Amino acid sequence: MGLISGTLLSFNEDLLYTIPIMLLIIPALNSLIGDLSTVLVSRLTTHLYIGTIPPKIQKSERLIEDFYGLIITLLLSLASLLFLGYLIGIISGIRIVNPLLMILIIVATILLIFFIMFLTLFIGAIFLFKRGKDPNNFLIPFVTSLADFLTPFFLILFIIIFI
Amino acid sequence: MENQDSKSKIVKETFPSELISIIGDILAGILLSLLILPFNSFPVLILMVPALLSLRGNLSGPFIARTSRDLIIGDFSKRTWIENVLATYTLSIFTAIFIGIFSIILNFAFFKLFILPTVHFILIPIISIVLTLLISIPCSTGLNYLAFKKGLNPNNIVNPVMTAIDDFSTVFFFLLTIIMLGVP
Numbered sequence: 001m002g003l004i005s006g007t008l009l010s011f012n013e014d015l016l017y018t019i020p021i022m023l024l025i026i027p028a029l030n031s032l033i034g035d036l037s038t039v040l041v042s043r044l045t046t047h048l049y050i051g052t053i054p055p056k057i058q059k060s061e062r063l064i065e066d067f068y069g070l071i072i073t074l075l076l077s078l079a080s081l082l083f084l085g086y087l088i089g090i091i092s093g094i095r096i097v098n099p100l101l102m103i104l105i106i107v108a109t110i111l112l113i114f115f116i117m118f119l120t121l122f123i124g125a126i127f128l129f130k131r132g133k134d135p136n137n138f139l140i141p142f143v144t145s146l147a148d149f150l151t152p153f154f155l156i157l158f159i160i161i162f163i
Numbered sequence: 164m165e166n167q168d169s170k171s172k173i174v175k176e177t178f179p180s181e182l183i184s185i186i187g188d189i190l191a192g193i194l195l196s197l198l199i200l201p202f203n204s205f206p207v208l209i210l211m212v213p214a215l216l217s218l219r220g221n222l223s224g225p226f227i228a229r230t231s232r233d234l235i236i237g238d239f240s241k242r243t244w245i246e247n248v249l250a251t252y253t254l255s256i257f258t259a260i261f262i263g264i265f266s267i268i269l270n271f272a273f274f275k276l277f278i279l280p281t282v283h284f285i286l287i288p289i290i291s292i293v294l295t296l297l298i299s300i301p302c303s304t305g306l307n308y309l310a311f312k313k314g315l316n317p318n319n320i321v322n323p324v325m326t327a328i329d330d331f332s333t334v335f336f337f338l339l340t341i342i343m344l345g346v347p
Contacts, residue, residue: 001217002214002215003210003211003265003269005217006210006211006213006214006266006269009210009213010206010209010210013205013206016209017200020196023195024189024192025189026192027189027192028185028188030188031184031327032188034224034326035322036177038224039177039319042231042232042322043318043319045228045232046235046318049232049236050236068170069171069172069177072170072174073173073174073177076178076181077185080182081189084186088189088193094196094197136225136228140224140225141221141222141224143224144221145217149213152213
């Protein structure tokens with residue numbers, strides 16, 4: 001997945017030279033979605049081990065609480081990331097193209113990926129746990145790779161469509 | 164610990180560490196956009212960067228999660244930690260070799276940029292990831308232990324903080340490796 005993501009970036013090398021702010025924020029965006037998904041997997045695994053979430057695909061109070069906790073963290077972190085990224089971009093003289101539209105594209109990308117991740121990881125954790133596997137070992141590598149692929153993919157896709 | 168976390172506790176514990184992660188990753192982004200972008204071999208190098216960042220997350224993520232799970236359920240010991248470290252190193256080296264091999268194949272198939280000697284495709288990921296883990300493993304173990312001792316949930320804190328340290332180290336050691344190997 002990482003190599004596919006690299007190929008995607010390498011194919012769109014002109015885009016990176018034209019919108020260099022993308023290269024500045026891509027590692028932070030990747031890790032933001034990766035971190036929160038990893039926190040989610042770790043929490044889900046511990047919940048399943050200690051029995052606070054039943055190994056069934058159903059809504060529970062604990063799951064909803066985790067969802068809201070993580071989405072609030074995601075939005076606060078995204079706001080900080082955009083503020084810091086653009087501030088550092090301005091200070092270091094990195095060219096910023098169409099800042100408002102870029103912000104909208106980044107927010108839409110991250111929210112879309114978070115929803116995809118939340119559903120996939122919840123179902124994946126239940127599935128693995130029921131088969132006696134540790135969801136940490138399977139889902140965390142999957143999460144990182146998926147985040148590293150989906151973030152540049154949707155970002156490049158939305159930039160090509162809207163800018 | 165986990166079953167008592169309200170959404171405000173999750174935000175309070177995760178957001179500050181996520182902020183540190185963002186700062187570390189923006190520093191990694193600066194290295195990428197200001198120091199690696201000008202390299203002539205950038206189109207080939209950028210092939211490997213996301214894979215290395217993924218590899219770092221794929222290996223140190225489960226390492227951190229297993230350590231914090233062991234601490235929470237009371238299974239943490241010197242033996243489990245050493246097994247965890249050895250597994251992480253072995254997997255890293257094998258995966259780094261695969262990253263190198265697949266980068267060579269992708270370059271031959273799609274880009275056909277013969278700026279880098281073939282052996283560099285293998286050496287760059289191995290050296291970068293081994294150097295990164297030298298920083299990552301002691302830091303994450305220490306942080307996990309400290310968070311647990313202070314009554315905080317390591318699951319909420321350690322991963323985001325370590326992402327900052329790891330992603331910055333990965334890009335930094337990647338840069339150091341390509342400088343050491345004299346990549347154009």
